[in-house]
Amino acid sequence: MFHKDHSLLSNEVSSTNTMACPACREIIMASVTSCRFCGLPIDARTAAQANAAQQALNSAIIQANALKYAGPIALVIAVLLVLNTFGAMSDGRLLMAWLAPPIAIFASWRWTHRHGSLLTSDSELALSRKNVRRSMQMWCAVLALELVLLAWAALRLGLSVNTQPH
């Protein structure tokens, strides 16, 4: 058990000590004094900057991966909203379903705001950008459905108030 924890820790340390060479983009150890691919001298400041850029890129990709299931989840939420509106599932816990679209749109917007301008030709980041954009579009569609359902529910409420005997 202890041994396993220890190896996990050292894996983590070694992965944070690698970086992309600022000149040739090959992955090298941050502790070296020159790039073994192109020979670029690596001083401590260059290494720290490149390492920070690599960390930012990694965290952007990890966050975008969390949006991978946005499509199926958005579809389930849309079905729940319709069921909730038409009374088939009038459960108060479905309130969370109504909150999901704005929350998901905010999360996608925040990712774009923070990481969308990362200047890199990294193909994984390009894929992440595409996934975030797609997630944003799907959730905007669910939000539009939500607004239509709310308008419909408000209209129905208005009608039932008007038709009550006075």
Ligand SMILES: [Zn+2]
């Ligand atoms: Zn290099």
